[in-house]
Amino acid sequence: MSESSVSMGRINGVDYRRLLRSVMPLVSLVVILGAIFLIQPRTMSAFGLDLLLRLAVPLSLATLAQMFIMTVNDLDLSIGAYVGVTAGIGATILVEQPLLGMLALVGCVAAYGALGALIHLRNLPSIVVTLGMSFVWLGIAIILLPTPGGEAPGWLRSFMRFDLWLREDAGFESPIPAPIILLIVIALVAHLGLMWSPYGAILRGVGGNARAVERAGWSLLRAKITMYSLAGFCGALAGLALLGLSGATEARIGERYTLLSIAAVILGGGEFVGGRVSPIGAVVGATTIWLAANSLLSLLKLPPEWQIGAIGVILIAVLALRWLVERVGRTP
């Protein structure tokens, strides 16, 4: 990190590779967005972008939750089911008894923290524990909402659509659609906390070298509880955001989020081990995968039976492209 006599070329080389790595997710997003604009130029407007990106907000929050777990080298296979629970609480208890609803959500976050403690103390495989939890969460969601329905609290709906609310009540026209503002705020807040704060560096260090962090006097237990609680918190926000945007919910509403969130973290430049993650990358990855899996496919007018396969092809294409660019960037 010293700025002295190390040869400039090498510093530049290292920086160049790191830069390329962190820019690649953004390039993928631009490529997908460009393809959508090409096929349907009318999406290239504030209103069009609003529609395209609206549901990328809850997926981004779920992806951040997954990313927090992946930072400490674990994996969360229950995040999709958990999103269903928090959306379910929002659509039922939170409407009827707001205080009790809030308590229930806090309880969910605490349950995530407790799981982190359990996984750390008993040295359990997170994949299996969260796999088991996915059944538990789904069961709770089914009990909350045996049939699709419920109703989003009014304040939640107006918060998710705060630009409409501003326009109607204050006469202020937001030049940028609400989803984009939300995505940027979410990405920046998470990045600030995990990448630029001192404790954030410790937390990432747990994924990189847990023993070194422990030897330096930091509690691994506290770190795991923190990361799992943060995941629970983001997952709860994802459920509420999804509910606020859809107006109603169902028990399995978040099912796709489990695998999509893992893919989004990877698309965003994160890795499974070593604490190498990027919150901004995760949000960009989630937005990319959302656009690819939904908007691009419906615009391509593929026959329905090939639409599922096209998600796979796009994922492969984006990752292959990224690998090619990185390889070209590596050779001098």
Add this chain to the structure above:
Amino acid sequence: MNGATRTLRRILAKPWIWAYVAAVGAWLATVVFTSGQAASGLATAAFIFASFSTMVAIGQMFVITLGPGNIDLSIPTTMVLSGTVAIKTMDGDPAMIPIGLALAIIVGLAVGVFNFSLIRLLNIPPIIATLSSQFIILSAAIVWNRGLRIKPPEILGDFPSALVLGFPLLAILVIALAAAMHVVLNRTIYGRGVTAIGQSERAARLSGVHVQRVRFTAYVVSAVLAALAGFLLASFSGGAALNMGSPYLLTSIAVVVIGGTSVAGGDGNVPGLWGAALFLFLLSAMLNTFSDTIAALGLGSEGVKQILTGAIVILVIVLASFRRAPD
């Protein structure tokens, strides 16, 4: 006396024993609850269904043992594609069974080669590679199937539930397969290679293990076993359905880990697969027999059943962790 205690302690220290203990517990609870009515029928059903889970879990175990990040998410859709292709080609004609079987194996080989080329040639992490390929495989199955539901040849449909001396033939075959794979994992250069890569890929490479060849084989074996399981399951359930494979993603992972294989890789375990597969089936059977009682509590049995399934899986993992040798 002392020797017996030591033997007992050695058995109890095996990572796979708890899966069997849990399976017997679930079986006993169900049998007691139904006052012993379906004891042997339940055991037979458990062995037939556990055969399917064990087949796919053997492949998943080899892949997971390769180390962190290695996992095959394309198992369910591979089952569906191979079942669809084979059943449609056979079109109910018993003479076509060998061709159907061959096609199933070819589907498995193709999927395995495709998965590994994504991982190796395009440098895509395995979890994302198999996540992406499963979308493509599912599309292929939908196109092939076009909503048709063709009956399998009758003799093939009866095969998985055929009994030899009162024991399911399919289970005997899969037990033999598991025994063979146990030897492959622990006694062959290939199996030692899988374990070595899982412990340290670098060390394995430096000591002369053909890392990529071993990984390639593991992914191909996983896909071929999934294809064979799909072929048999489609025959057993009277035709290939598009959602036929979906329970097997979570099942394959859960069976591997409850069976005592390390998710961190480098420590595979075959005997535990059978115990864990039996346990998961019997657990679900047990909760089904309890469901009337649960419904009487007024909570709706489906939700409570899901919660209990998850809670018991976690409980087994936690209990097993207390028995693990301290490291």
